[in-house]
Amino acid sequence: MRKSALFATLWLALASGPACADGGYRLWLRYGATTVPANAVVVQGSSPMLAAAAAELRRGLPVGAGPVLLANAADPRVAALRLPVAGLGDEGYLVRSVTLDGRAVTLVTAKDDRGILYGSFALLRHLDSGGSAAMIDLSSTPTIKLRVLNHWDNLDGRVERGYAGQSIWDWWNLPDDRDPRYFDYARANASIGINGTVLNNVNAKAESLTPRYIAKAAALADMFRPYGIKVYLSARFSAPVELGGLTTANPKDPKVAAWWRAKADEIYREIPDFGGFLVKANSEGQPGPRDYGASHADGANMLAAAVRPHGGIVMWRAFVYADTDPNDRAKQAYDEFKPLDGQFADNVIVQVKNGAIDFQPREPFHPLFGAMPRTPLAIEFQITKEYLGFASHLAYLAPLFSETLDADTRGRGKQVTVAQVVGAHQLSAMAGVANIGSARDWSGTTFNQANWYAFGRLAWDPTLKPETIAREWAAQTFGADPRIVDPVVQMMMKSREAVVDYTGPLGLAHLMATGHHYGPGPWVSELKRPEWNPVYYHRADRGGIGFDRTRTGSNAVAQYSPAIAKLYADPRTTPEAELLWFHHLPWTYRMPSGATLWDAMVAHYDRGVATVGELRREWDALRPLVDDERWTKTAAMLATQEREAIWWRDASLAYWMSLNQLPLPAGARAPAHDLAWYKAQSFPDAPGNP
Template structure:
């Protein structure tokens, strides 16, 4: 009976989500950008005016026309940079908006009453346009609207664990979105919709390839393919990054070593970086997994992680690039408990990384478990910018099959108090740089996106992508508030309340049945789906569930 009731609720929710004839075409593709008329409103014309011109401003105007027109006749909306003479004369509080913040306000401009979306840059105007649409989708109105927001985190980046053969490591939504066979000549329209979705929630970067990288990703043909994607993403404010294999100088460069202190190695990386920037002038930089799970790295040459990161940082620094150096390390030769190994290796290196290096640290010390304490490096490296890494894809939380809304996991970690400078020294303050005054800040999310029509394997999995973007913009957002936003943008009003209730209890349910009584890492090995607490025959101790309990 329980299953029958659940199926019945699901069918009812689907019907209330889709409504009428639209149900025949609904396949989840529109994500949370479902611009539908409220109630009985008839589609109307949207008066969207733009001062200035650029690809990004044209995209912002088109998005508003698409969304506002579905809601019926609307008052005039004006898009303009804050430097526009007419906008500047209003003396609005735009100085604190930075490069990406926005302000939306009802004003009188050019003798008429308009809803103004303004920012210091075109990217800010685009983010403001999506924020206005979100405001309307969640029950707001254009009447005397007054919204302003600035991102608290600089780098808000998806990490795609996508291999060049199309397989997505820990992916549960089909093959890789990137069709490497047809790039760079054919640019799938879906790449544009991917960029739209990310811009709508403030994501401004994407790492195209798996951290378990192949050196081929850095060859000329693949650089050209990455450049084609960068061209699509650029108007949406999204930079591309590449995962770099540390041994690439040997594998594709003809050198006999990848020692980061060898001048020939440094020269090779500089030349390679120059080549990439010629193809992608706004290339973001490199993500590196080194000396972890068999990946090559500087420790192969008795060098430190700082030696390796700083060598790469020097190669991209002239172009304004950065290096995101992962702290997920554990070695079979290290006698430390696995939960302590990253701390043991990285804590002594605090203050030794170059200024354009940010150390990327998983939310917990083990490996994206349903629940684990925050990583001990947060609060322990005050001289080094730390970028938190969450897993949006559900490697340990039921793949794409189980309902597990991860907003509470994100919020729980970000709100945890490191006590590094006394009470209130939260992980969020480490991540957004406010605790130590760092300007280079970031949040990374391992993407759950694939070629499935619904992008993420199910409608509810889309909520985790949405929640990551919203919380990367503002790490202080509450999980239930984000869930209500997403549900209101995805379902009809009648089911928002029960949907949010289901979502908010789902992660705790996963914790209860996958890590009962606090037992950690009891999943079967390899696939990490079913239980396997008895497994004890793997090569390395920390690969065995019995190691943890």
């Protein structure tokens, strides 16, 4: 038996045993205090993946549940039932109460072992969320083919924009140390349908492609394989120079292409099911094909040719943040990638952020969605909350994700949502920048786990409603008692909007302090490049505020379909939540409510702070229903959030008032300090700063 197979077998045996209190370690998989008899789960067939599914069911089924049968849809007894399995594909599942050989059983079936694994987790989710064990009828097929976490983890253990400790990958002690945490990571991902993970930072080091690190990645791949998870690596475009001794990384140079083919062959010898490469090129100083006068398509296609013989893919990021368009940073990706539509190889997928700037608390959907119909486009979300209060602030992100996925890219009754664009090609993907670290609870706080969970559920099915996801997560995380589920869901559903209100209301964005992105800094103006400065984005002065992206400004609205562009071109038809993203307006501009823009802004800031106060009171009321450890930590983080929400509100208003010279509306509280005090705050040791 291979060493990796032995470790997997031992862990599956342990996984069926009891678990103890954990302070959040068990995530939403909080079953395991008791186990059902082994014969309560019957498996037709044998594979590591079926063994993983059976172990999970034996660990998680309620006492008295069963019997459960895991069987392929092609099994003669299952086929005789004539169940609706034709459209399940490779990963879809059907879970149904049936009678076999005169005996009532719960059948988990699929066309592939992957579907049986996902169906087993779906059954546990159903039961753990309060669903009935009688007459079960569950069926689902993923909309998106590749559902991938992007780890911005560095080889030295630091996590860029990570707020939950160090990397969970112990690169120094891999491949020998097979930490059980890696199996729990795989279990958690499989439970929500995630089927891929990029192990290293997009700001990649060439060393990650050396034999030493390939062996470490192979060890992780061995542990993840029974859970249906492929590993990917971020590739540094200049690796042929840094590792191969070549004088160039020009994608049109045959020697460069040959180096990448040899490197791909080397990786696949160690990891036969390696997923492929993720590439950040010509962005924020990263090397890329444009260094050699070549296009993004040239670079992506050269790498795609290297992995094609092995069935691999290339995910090429469209985040091209460089000083190439001083007119409007929001236009850069569209300007560079739109002309390349149809030029990418069929195993390349262009990975586009949800918005055109950078994971802001609110952004309009990226105009590339709907602009490149001949190119598969992956959507990239940020699960780690770089701009939404780090791990400290409660901000449930499913509303942010769904806001983008549900956005109409066409208008005028010809609705094509972003989710439909993402799922339109055979090669489809959704990526999420992970919020996972070495913290005992994985993500810094219990509520941050919900964002990991929501990403996976929406990647599987983008039509799921944020409230539905919140409810099933809360029931699995805290128990199905409605006395806790209902208020927790209520807290979650208003939390992200609160962060928008106290950090950047009415379409304002990129107002954070420099470098570490912690706290407010709307006054920052002295940085070398214009688009590094918050003043570039809000354009506030004595007369007004907002970025004019209409025909009289940068004309970024023209990157959208004509119907959507027309909507955004007029402040009267622009959604209020995005108003200042597209328009520079006087402080006295009259809002639909009749209030001035200034008064409305102040009201939003105050509403955000007030909502955090509500969250604290609602959590306080739940103390008798939540274990002390998780309740205490969440209470502490909510106290931090309220203090920092007030800071954001006061600092921002102090700065805006220094420009517009307007008084606060009647009854509004004055900032606690003067503007100079807020400007003097410094945080050189804030976490997550590269």
